[in-house]
Amino acid sequence: MIFVVAITFSVLLLTAFVIKAKHLHLFELLAIWFSVTAVNSPIYSFFLVNKHWITVSDNNELAIIRIIYSELLSPLFITWILDETLTVKLKIVRYLSYLGTLGILFLGGFTLHLLGVVRFNSAGMIWYTPFKSITLIIALLSVRSIRCLIRKDGMYDESTCNN
Numbered sequence: 001m002i003f004v005v006a007i008t009f010s011v012l013l014l015t016a017f018v019i020k021a022k023h024l025h026l027f028e029l030l031a032i033w034f035s036v037t038a039v040n041s042p043i044y045s046f047f048l049v050n051k052h053w054i055t056v057s058d059n060n061e062l063a064i065i066r067i068i069y070s071e072l073l074s075p076l077f078i079t080w081i082l083d084e085t086l087t088v089k090l091k092i093v094r095y096l097s098y099l100g101t102l103g104i105l106f107l108g109g110f111t112l113h114l115l116g117v118v119r120f121n122s123a124g125m126i127w128y129t130p131f132k133s134i135t136l137i138i139a140l141l142s143v144r145s146i147r148c149l150i151r152k153d154g155m156y157d158e159s160t161c162n163n
Contacts, residue, residue, distance in 0.1 A: 002062075007068070010072055014076060024082070024086060025150060027146050027149075027150060028146050028150075029079055032078060032082055033076075035138050035141075035142035036074065036078050036135050036139050037075050040071075040075065041071065043132075047127070048127070048128070051123075053123050053128075054119065055118065056118055057117060057118070057119075065112075065115075066117050074105060074132075074135070078135065081097060081100070082140070085098070101136055102129055102132060102133055105129070106128065106129045106132065
């Protein structure tokens with residue numbers, strides 16, 4: 001049952017993101033998505049699982065839910081929130097939205113813990129949010145570097161000129 005709910009939720013969120021109007025350039029969105037995925041996977045597997053801060057269930061359905069969260073939903077949340085907040089002029093609103101993003105990611109991990117998809121020990125729960133903040137920082141750095149490349153190549157876009 002949880003498997004069907006996770007798949008349905010993921011498909012609905014992904015569809016909503018594809019349909020909505022985007023504020024960032026396509027290259028910026030791809031840079032966020034790929035950098036979050038590239039950083040999230042090693043952090044999740046090496047630091048959290050191999051250090052035994054998280055125990056992963058042997059159930060195949062729960063493993064697929066964990067993969068959906070780490071490879072699809074986590075990058076989707078970060079990409080969606082950055083698409084909305086990087087065009088905001090007020091820095092305090094941006095910083096609050098970054099904190100909100102970390103809160104959403106923490107709640108996602110805590111929900112996985114409550115559903116039995118993964119089990120955090122005390123150190124894993126403490127280190128989960130700081131490791132997720134690394135993915136957010138990398139996503140912000142990738143947007144900055146892509147914006148620099150877009151400007152350098154002369155691909156003028158409104159989103160690259162806001163910040």
